[in-house]
Amino acid sequence: MTDLAYMSIADAAQLLRDKKLSPVEYARALIARIESHDKMINAFLRFTPEIALEDARRAEAEILRGAWRGPFHGVPYGLKDIVDYAGLPTTAHSKILRDNVATADAVVAQKLRAAGAVFMGKMSTHEFAIGGPSFDLPWPPARNPWNRDHFCGGSSSGSGAATAAGFLPAAIGTDTGGSVRNPASMCGIVGMKPTYGLVSRRGVLPLAFSLDHVGALTRTVRDNALMLDLIAGHDPLDPGSANRATGGYTALLGRGVKGVRIGVIRHFYTRDIHADAEMAAGIEAAVRQLADLGAEVREIETAPLETYAACNRTIMMSEAFAVHEKWMRECPQDYGTLARERLMGGAFIRAADYVNATRVRRKMAADFHAHFRDIDVAVTASSMDPACRIDDAKAVESTYPRQARAPFNVTGSPALSMPAGFSKTGLPLALQIVGAPFTEALVYRVAHAYEQATTWTHRHPALE
Amino acid sequence: MAEDPLTLDQVRTMAEEIGMTRLSDEHLQQLLRATKAARARRAVLPFADLTPADEPAHVLVLAREDRA
Numbered sequence: 189m190t191d192l193a194y195m196s197i198a199d200a201a202q203l204l205r206d207k208k209l210s211p212v213e214y215a216r217a218l219i220a221r222i223e224s225h226d227k228m229i230n231a232f233l234r235f236t237p238e239i240a241l242e243d244a245r246r247a248e249a250e251i252l253r254g255a256w257r258g259p260f261h262g263v264p265y266g267l268k269d270i271v272d273y274a275g276l277p278t279t280a281h282s283k284i285l286r287d288n289v290a291t292a293d294a295v296v297a298q299k300l301r302a303a304g305a306v307f308m309g310k311m312s313t314h315e316f317a318i319g320g321p322s323f324d325l326p327w328p329p330a331r332n333p334w335n336r337d338h339f340c341g342g343s344s345s346g347s348g349a350a351t352a353a354g355f356l357p358a359a360i361g362t363d364t365g366g367s368v369r370n371p372a373s374m375c376g377i378v379g380m381k382p383t384y385g386l387v388s389r390r391g392v393l394p395l396a397f398s399l400d401h402v403g404a405l406t407r408t409v410r411d412n413a414l415m416l417d418l419i420a421g422h423d424p425l426d427p428g429s430a431n432r433a434t435g436g437y438t439a440l441l442g443r444g445v446k447g448v449r450i451g452v453i454r455h456f457y458t459r460d461i462h463a464d465a466e467m468a469a470g471i472e473a474a475v476r477q478l479a480d481l482g483a484e485v486r487e488i489e490t491a492p493l494e495t496y497a498a499c500n501r502t503i504m505m506s507e508a509f510a511v512h513e514k515w516m517r518e519c520p521q522d523y524g525t526l527a528r529e530r531l532m533g534g535a536f537i538r539a540a541d542y543v544n545a546t547r548v549r550r551k552m553a554a555d556f557h558a559h560f561r562d563i564d565v566a567v568t569a570s571s572m573d574p575a576c577r578i579d580d581a582k583a584v585e586s587t588y589p590r591q592a593r594a595p596f597n598v599t600g601s602p603a604l605s606m607p608a609g610f611s612k613t614g615l616p617l618a619l620q621i622v623g624a625p626f627t628e629a630l631v632y633r634v635a636h637a638y639e640q641a642t643t644w645t646h647r648h649p650a651l652e
Numbered sequence: 653m654a655e656d657p658l659t660l661d662q663v664r665t666m667a668e669e670i671g672m673t674r675l676s677d678e679h680l681q682q683l684l685r686a687t688k689a690a691r692a693r694r695a696v697l698p699f700a701d702l703t704p705a706d707e708p709a710h711v712l713v714l715a716r717e718d719r720a
Contacts, residue, residue, distance in 0.1 A: 497696075529686050537694075550706070550708065
């Protein structure tokens with residue numbers, strides 16, 4: 189049987205349904221791997237093998253009596269620790285919330301529970317999804333499985349590290365300025381930030397209401413599409429939820445890219461910011477590969493990265509400070525250094541500047557989406573550099589502006605990061621594919637065609 | 653870009669006015685840096701290009717407003 193640590197959800201689902209793989213055997217294999225290796229990676233903030241085995245036993249009993257619930261039945265997963273799981277603390281990796289026990293599941297957790305998935309635990313994050321990697325918090329930061337001296341990205345750090353390390357086939361993350369796609373890029377896996385409003389945020393601790401997205405990190409494109417099939421859907425109790433039909437995200441996989449119109453946003457990584465040479469070469473090679481597969485490739489221009497970034501940060505800091513003002517008054521000393529300084533940035537943004545940033549945002553979104561009259565998807569960089577050392581605070585800080593993810597939180601567009609090769613030092617390179625709103629199936633189609641034409645997702649880090 | 657003239661004493665007063673009275677000197681230095689950075693970002697945004705009719709994105713409802 190294929191190594192269970194790196195088995196895809198699609199393959200595992202087939203074996204589980206056919207009763208050729210026991211959910212309990214699957215969970216035990218991953219539990220053993222986590223127990224052996226996570227002390228080096230710190231992907232889990234709270235590891236829950238007892239819950240996992242209980243879920244796995246229940247799944248096994250149901251499948252044996254013929255009540256298979258679908259592709260996640262018996263499949264292990266983890267939740268970023270800003271996502272509520274009833275009965276467990278949602279700490280946001282912060283001393284401030286270490287006793288904040290959730291009374292109900294977040295909507296995404298409800299959906300995974302209803303699908304019969306196996307809960308393995310809560311994953312490390314940056315404090316309040318913004319301050320990290322930090323060494324002054326109650327729990328250590330997650331590390332990169334490809335080289336544990338390196339940053340694994342964030343803020344969905346543990347979700348990315350665990351998925352890349354073969355601890356889990358999928359984990360839930362959140363993305364306000366790139367926090368699903370950053371760990372996906374750094375860890376060589378697939379991370380999708382869906383269209384704003386596609387996945388309910390109810391039960392997820394907010395960072396910035398109008399920029400927050402829930403998404404999944406997986407090792408393959410198909411697995412990511414399967415996860416989105418499960419977690420997408422209208423939620424009338426989430427004020428930002430889109431009221432429209434969802435699903436069918438695997439429908440276009442395998443159709444290739446012949447005739448698909450791809451717009452390359454090259455100025456993001458060659459002019460606005462000069463990407464690392466290996467990263468830029470990896471993206472260009474991917475663009476050529478897509479052209480060789482039959483895509484029609486052209487270059488497009490949009491607003492400069494700096495403008496998107498300023499818009500994203502002005503809105504993010506304003507909304508985040510509204511959430512944190514009470515704690516900043518009462519217990520500023522309980523934040524880690526990084527979260528405190530980043531969150532303080534919203535304290536004195538003028539009301540008019542916040543409103544104007546949202547006005548600029550609407551124009552930028554409309555201008556960007558107008559490109560989709562002439563293209564089907566856009567391709568650009570995700571990160572500008574491979575993962576830096578985690579102990580190099582200056583280099584880590586520079587990763588926040590040196591990225592092209594925040595534009596698509598501003599526009600709300602679906603945006604997927606996926607592997608595009610490896611640096612000479614063995615660290616993952618990444619590519620970002622962006623679609624018009626609610627065209628996730630098309631984004632997955634293009635990503636899948638590229639994935640199938642390369643071998644990047646077949647490589648895994650050596651943890652021994 | 654000219655150096656933001658905001659001072660530590662000013663930011664301390666501003667913090668006290670909104671009830672942030674428990675900040676240490678180190679915290680105030682952080683607040684000063686963060687506030688200067690936020691003001692610098694404002695200078696990048698094209699607010700001058702907005703017309704009176706440009707509405708905010710109250711909540712980004714893409715299906716109705718922004719789909720090309």
